[in-house]
Each structure stands twice: as structure tokens, then as C-alpha cells.
Amino acid sequence: MTAFAQRHAITDICFLVEDIEKASSFYVGCMGFKPRRRAPGFADFSGAGVTLALWEIAHISENTGVSGRKAPAGVHKACAAIELSSPAAVDHAYEELKAAGVAFQGPPQDYGWNARCCYFADPDDNLWELYAWADGGPVGDID
Known part of the structure; x- marks a missing residue:
């Protein structure tokens, strides 16, 4: 068994989103995260103890080959x-x-x-x- 998770803290959580502007507005306006970085299709924010990142599903798919499939609403x-x-x-x-x-x-x-x-x-x-x-x-x- 590896001890990887005991040596390395989770530093970032990244949610895949459909609309970076809409999601960013929610996290800044409703939850109080502070913008930290912004790039095409990507944004990240500082919060107490963690970096929250948002990455547009279409952008990550185009650039990395990760699946761009979206779950139905409410899932x-x-x-x-x-x-x-x-x-x-x-x-x-x-x-x-x-x-x-x-x-x-x-x-x-x-x-x-x-x-x-x-x-x-x-x-x-x-x-x-x-x-x-x-x-x-x-x-x-x-x-």
C-alpha cells in the first residue's frame, strides 16, 4: 500500500463547470471566495485553507483530451x-x-x-x- 495521501495534502479542489462566468459569479458573490487567477476557460479562488478552481468542461476537453461529456441537470x-x-x-x-x-x-x-x-x-x-x-x-x- 502507498502512503501517498499521508505525505501530500489536498491543496486544490477543481469543479468542472459549463459557464465559467456564471460559476465564478456564484463563488465570489454568494460564497465570498476571492479571485486569484483567471485564464481562458479557467479561474481559481482563495478560501480558508484551500484553492477552489473552476475549469470549463469544453476547455479542459479541448486542451487535455479529458471527456467533455456533461451529466444531466440535477445530477x-x-x-x-x-x-x-x-x-x-x-x-x-x-x-x-x-x-x-x-x-x-x-x-x-x-x-x-x-x-x-x-x-x-x-x-x-x-x-x-x-x-x-x-x-x-x-x-x-x-x-
Whole structure:
């Protein structure tokens, strides 16, 4: 078994999007990411602890040979998650992002895996989760 993932942190998350302008507007205007780089068909942004990159599906396909096939609307292809400090912080983030125009699947809820969570999608149906562990912390820890 390789130890690759133990030696190298994930530094960037890249979502493949159909319209770079529409997606960029969402991430800057609704979520508060700060623009960092811009090139044809590509943009990346700084956020706390990670670089978020957006790459137009047509552009990556034309330039790298990666498939340009698109999933139907409403099909989630990835999920990025933000762990917050407390269940109350989830409620606060929900209210803040909702006021900024983010459309959530529903309000925060307590789930059987001992977390308070809420979910929304970006304009390309990339799923996001906001969560915090309830008292007692996560369930199912291996270590």
C-alpha cells in the first residue's frame, strides 16, 4: 500500500463547470471566495485553507483530451464539505449564505451520524455540505 495521501495534502479542489462566468459569479458573490487567477476557460479562488478552481468542461476537453461529456441537470458529481465549529455555526452559516442568494436543499438538520448538516449546489450541481459534529463527536472513527 502507498502512503501517498499521508505525505501530500489536498491543496486544490477543481469543479468542472459549463459557464465559467456564471460559476465564478456564484463563488465570489454568494460564497465570498476571492479571485486569484483567471485564464481562458479557467479561474481559481482563495478560501480558508484551500484553492477552489473552476475549469470549463469544453476547455479542459479541448486542451487535455479529458471527456467533455456533461451529466444531466440535477445530477451531483462531487461533494465538497466545510466542517464548522458547532451545530450553531451551521445554522449561522446557513442564514448568512441564504441571505447571499444560496439556494439550499432545506434548512440544517440533525442526522443519525451525529452531525448537523445542510446542503446546497452550485450552478453546475456540484454539491456542498456544511456540517458540525454534535456532542460526542463523529461516529465510526477507526483510530
